[in-house]
Amino acid sequence: MSLPIDQQTVLVTGAGRGLGAAIAAAFAREGAAVAVNYRNSRDEAEALASRLGDRAAAFRADVRDGEAVSRMMADVTTRFGAPTTIVHNALADFSFNGDARSRLEAMAWEEIAAHMETGVKGALNLIKAAVPKMRERGFGRIVLIGTNLFQNPVVPYHDYTAAKAALLSLTRTAAAELGPSGITVNMVSGGLLRTTDASRATPDVVFDLIAGSTPLRRVTTPDEMADAALFFASPWSRAVTGQNLVVDGGLVFN
Template identity: 55%
Template sequence: MMMKLHEQTVLVTGASRGVGKELVKAFVKEGANVVLNYYKSEEKAQHLAKCLGPQVIALKADIRNQKEVQQMVEKAKQYFRTPITTIVNNALIDFEFNPLTQKNVFELQWTDYNKQFEGTIKGALNSIQACIQDMKELEFGRIINIGTNLFQHPVVAYHEYTTAKAALLGFTRNMAKELGEYGITVNMMSGGLLKQTDASKVTTPEVFQMIEATTPLQSVTTPKELADVALFFASPWGRAITGQNLVVDGGLVMD
């Protein structure tokens, strides 16, 4: 089975701001139904949903909580009267890209790592498990995980964040292997440090200047540019691609 973008119902986690907001807008522009997941930013989420119209529903859920995720998916199915076909695992739990406050090796605790593993891996697992039965029955599914080029090229040593995202690549490939027989693709797309999101607003100008100077396209990737790549993975054009990590960073990392 093949679904065009306007036939899809898309769950975007952590979607009230930054990359998530641009992902929602990109899918809505193509005619898809979108479930705008949020956890803390209720005002921003509801405002965005209202601005974009009935194609969007904003639903609260902590992606680390399996029951909340399942309830969110059920509410979305009731609202749109159709199952979720497409997941973008984007949510980021309690992290800022601030080189001045990032803990170094002497200060790091296992709890720092565990918080990121729970948000990144457990969150993705919960969203997939909540939707997988419907995808299997449809014989169609698109799962897109948001990674980072920082685990290949740590401009700043954001230890716990980049380690969790590196684990997400292993998670992506294993899911791709298992779910391919059901017509479900699982891919990852990795931006660099994006200009500009809530998480990167504290990034110093010097870091952005260093990235621009060493990037072939001489620019820092924007959230909108990254969001456009999700459309490719979800569209019929990306139907033969699974288990891949596409780096979207203007050529800084050539993998």
Template identity: 45%
Template sequence: MILKDKIMLVTGASRGIGAAIAKKAASEGAFVMVNYLKNNQLADQVVSEIEANGGQAAAIQADVRDVEQVGNMMNQIVDSFGGIDVVVNNALHHFTFNPKTRKTAWELEWKDYDQQIAGSLQGAFQICKAAMPIMKHHMSGRIINIASNLIDFPVVPYHDYSTAKMALLGYTRNLAKELGSFGITVNAVSPGLTNLTDSSSETKEDVREMIIGLTPMHRLAMPEDIAGAVLFLASDWASFITGQCINVDGGLVMN
């Protein structure tokens, strides 16, 4: 088990990619804190499924944009386990990939950008700020931020969402530069359009087929595909990898 006895926090883990990461991490030996914003029933379902498969997990509520709630959540984790080994910043402000309803560049207001930046960057910032002192004390840690391949290939220009994810990638690389001397790695995973998520639920079939046609592996990502890359970066196998961004999109983006 590549994450045996690791304490992992996954934000936005009650469904979609976050839930897949939580389940896969637990199957590899991690004790997973399943963070959620509102839907405790879905979070409890994730925990129940993990436990039914022999894993360990607990649901924990917090709005990752709120410094007080994040502080309380991190204190609960430290009080229970004495530290935290892995943080996965997956939470984001609600967004759907629907080309028919997206706002064009001239229709967007700053509040649209502000909402996405708060969800992606501010949330990750608050979590990392709370986790960094703990990881520095232990001279060890893994931080993985969920970005998007749209920052490299805006197949559809979702301006506010992609801009927020690009900011998150910049934050990732700056953290990696500063935290490396403390034994902490910071990386990003950029999913392509991923099936079975709330965000992709409104993506029209013609857009799906276009993306599949451009993708060397001729399919869309599944949440478990994203989880695999996250677990690799969280493991000891990736101990000398930091400041990197792995695109998980079947080769649509090649860097």
């Protein structure tokens, strides 16, 4: 079974700004009903939903809180119907500034745990809340946002990268378990994006270095990442699950 995007309800976490906002806008452009999840960025999320039209609305929930995620899922279902696609983009508070990153000898476990809580626990909470309705329908799409840094740690963000690597493992084990129910689970992994709130602190020289290292000679944009997320929700990916699609202009060959 597959559903065209314009017949779907899509929940995007961390969608008030940055990459999440670009993903929400891409799905709205293709005709989906879009739930714009946010934790703190209420004004940005509501403004985005307003721009996207009547088939979009903002929903607050901290993805680390399973009960809050369940309430959000119920609210989205009441408004638009049960989500057919979940895109988990939410990120713990973080700035991609290599000069300010924690080195291993000074790193506290809590820094890694913060990313695990949002990335991996958040994904688990979303899956637990969304999968029952997906099983009933015999259709579901779960798209998790990863990184190319665990293949090419040009800047060793130990905390962020460790959590994303764990999320890739969950992508594959969840795909194996949920596949018989018609639910696919895939990951879209970008490199440094130009530009999001998280990457705004990155020096221009780093962007230039990355651009010069890619076959396309440019840095990937949030809109380009968003289009890859569309693929995994579309009928064209109906036989694809457990995969990690790297979208970084060819910087990393997967």
